[in-house]
Structure formats: C-alpha cells, structure tokens
C-alpha cells in the first residue's frame with residue numbers, strides 16, 4: 001500500500017469518535033512503509049482533514065455534477081489531490097495528479113479515474129483565486145474558506161477576540177504543531193541535558209517563571225532515546241504552566257481528577273520531588289495503564305493511578321491540591337487535533353459546560369479548607385473558561401480565585417491555547 005492509499009483508508013475509516021492520529025499510527029504499524037512515506041502519510045491525513053472545507057469549496061467549483069452527492073471515497077481522493085496541489089510544495093504536480101488517478105481507478109474504476117484526472121488538471125495555485133472568489137462574502141464565511149474552519153466558530157472568535165486575534169488563531173491552527181518537551185528534574189537538569197549533541201536544535205523556553213525545564217525540538221527521532229530513558233516527557237509548556245500555577249508542595253496530597261495520559265500528574269510529581277502522593281484518576285483501565293507506564297518511565301513512585309468517574313470517585317483522604325484538567329471542546333489545540341474543528345459543535349459545547357460545572361462542584365466538595373483547586377481547559381471558549389469560573393465562585397462563596405490565565409493559540413510561539421484558574425478554599 002502506498003502512503004496516499006493509507007491516508008485515504010484513514011480518512012474513510014475515521015468515525016466520529018476516534019482520533020485520526022491513533023488510527024493512523026495503528027495502520028502504519030502494519031504498513032511496511034519507510035520513514036519518508038510514513039511522514040507523507042501523516043502529512044496527508046492531517047492536512048486533508050484540516051483543509052477539508054477549503055478543498056470541498058475548490059472541488060465544487062470544478063465538479064460538473066452535484067458534488068454533495070459524490071461517493072465518500074471519490075470525495076476523499078479529490079480532497080487528497082487538491083490538498084497536495086494547493087499546500088504541499090514538495091510534491092510534484094504530476095505525482096499529486098497521477099497518484100490520485102491511480103487511486104480512483106483502483107477504488108472506482110476507469111470512468112471516475114478520468115473524472116479525477118480532468119478535475120485535478122484544472123487545479124493549480126494560479127487557477128485557484130480564493131481571495132478573489134470570496135471577496136464579497138461576509139467576513140466569517142470568507143475566513144472559513146480561506147483558513148478552512150467552521151463558520152460558526154470563526155464568528156464566535158471574531159465577536160470575542162476581534163478580527164486580528166481571530167485570524168492569528170486560525171492561521172496558527174493550520175501550522176504543523178510544535179512539539180514541546182519537559183526535562184525530568186528527578187533525573188537531570190537543563191544545563192546537563194541541553195549540551196547533548198542530539199539536542200543541538202532544541203529551543204529552550206524562556207520568559208515565564210519556572211518554564212526553564214521546557215524546550216521545543218523538531219527532531220522526534222533524536223528524542224526517542226531520551227524519552228525511553230525518562231529524561232524528558234512530551235509536554236507543551238502551556239500545559240506545564242498549569243502545574244506551575246498549582247504549585248503542589250513536596251510531601252502534600254494531590255488529586256488529579258482527569259489525569260490520563262498523565263502529563264500533568266507526572267509534572268506535579270516532579271515538582272513535588274517525588275514526595276507525597278498524587279492520586280491520578282481516569283475513567284478507563286486502558287487510560288489508567290498509560291498513566292502508570294508514563295510515571296514508571298520517569299522514575300516516579302508517588303503516583304497512585306485509579307480508575308473511576310470523577311463525578312463520584314472519592315479519594316478517601318484529605319487533599320491539599322485538586323487539579324481538574326477538564327474534558328473540553330479543545331478549541332485551543334485545533335492545530336494539534338486535525339479533525340477536531342469539524343467535531344466541535346455548539347451542542348457539544350453546552351454539554352461539556354454542564355459536565356465541567358458538575359466536576360467543579362465535586363472538586364469543591366472534596367477539597368480540604370485552605371486547599372488549592374486548579375481548573376484548566378485547552379479551550380478558548382468563554383463559557384468553558386471565564387464564565388465557568390464566575391459561576392463557580394457564585395455557587396461556592398467559600399472559594400476565592402487567586403489567579404487566572406488565558407492563552408490564545410499563536411499568541412506565544414509554540415504555546416497551545418488554553419485557560420487555567422487557581423482557587424483557594426477559605427480556611428473554615
């Protein structure tokens with residue numbers, strides 16, 4: 001199977017529940033593809049998913065019949081082809097067209113292979129004049145085609161953040177996401193680790209206090225041995241900031257209500273010098289197993305992984321710090337999850353806001369007086385962030401908010417978007 005056929009299979013088999021990255025990795029395991037083909041398959045899946053709306057808009061302009069009625073397999077072959085022609089400069093035009101035609105022949109026969117050939121030959125950077133075609137459309141509709149996002153989400157972002165910030169966020173989500181790493185302070189430190197030759201391209205995070213243990217690197221292959229040795233973990237510094245805001249004390253008891261795969265539990269354990277206890281809950285055995293294996297790789301012994309529902313689970317002991325890294329729409333990390341922009345809906349947002357509020361209430365009922373509650377999301381929607389914490393404070397006058405932080409995607413280089421608020425429960 002070629003990289004393009006594998007990408008097509010992922011696009012066809014991706015249902016509304018699964019993550020494209022997980023499905024892709026599973027298929028790659030048995031594909032026998034070499035390194036560069038694997039990279040191409042990944043790029044094709046992520047790019048075609050992100051640019052789906054834009055590709056469909058372009059295809060519909062050149063398609064002679066009713067494109068909405070075309071078979072899914074044909075749509076995806078065309079999307080893959082258009083994505084390569086418009087956005088993958090390193091793929092020669094002939095390869096993008098010919099390989100798409102081959103796929104069409106294999107999956108739909110000669111007739112549709114001719115259709116794909118005819119349509120893709122009409123498409124080039126010169127023949128696609130998106131700015132001109134969309135100039136007279138309302139702003140949110142225009143941007144939805146230019147950046148390939150749902151119009152309703154863009155309209156929200158423009159209303160809330162203004163056109164300039166919204167455009168920055170949209171552009172950021174289309175860039176390949178930066179991979180951040182955290183240096184494990186239980187095993188090493190930045191001065192000793194960052195002099196290693198394999199880290200010559202590492203870009204250390206500066207600025208915010210406590211982020212000196214984070215860096216970005218583009219060469220995942222070179223990082224693999226360090227990950228295996230537990231010297232580093234994959235973590236975006238924005239996620240790290242949440243743990244720094246929680247600032248759990250060594251020797252204290254922490255409850256992480258939504259912990260898998262354990263990125264924040266393990267960082268908190270490192271900040272606690274591996275002393276005390278981190279109860280790390282998630283709702284399925286498979287997810288809990290990931291927390292345990294990640295902690296083990298890092299040499300952390302104070303994490304107690306638990307399976308359960310955060311709405312009812314009782315840690316069974318007095319807790320000094322609770323982290324609620326809540327399930328959310330993820331609109332701060334749309335660049336990282338290619339399909340997410342099409343799955344987030346206004347209805348889903350409403351359901352999540354209710355769940356987050358119930359989880360916050362549960363956290364409030366479990367926290368000891370004087371304890372810290374850290375609420376975090378990777379969303380930039382006010383209902384999940386500022387409105388949520390305002391409503392929480394109204395329901396719980398025994399809590400005060402000590403600090404909060406909203407990061408918009410693209411506002412700090414490499415940082416994911418998201419929100420965090422630190423509350424303290426007043427002493428009784």
Ligand SMILES: C[S@@+](CC[C@H](N)C(=O)[O-])C[C@H]1O[C@@H](n2cnc3c(N)ncnc32)[C@H](O)[C@@H]1O
Pocket residue numbers: 239257258259260261262263264265281282283284287308309310311325326327328
């Ligand atoms: C944002 S992710 C957590 C990421 C994690 N804190 C980290 O830094 O690695 C949210 C997690 O909440 C979990 N979750 C969702 N609903 C839950 C529930 N009712 N009880 C426990 N965990 C839940 C999901 O399985 C998911 O792993």
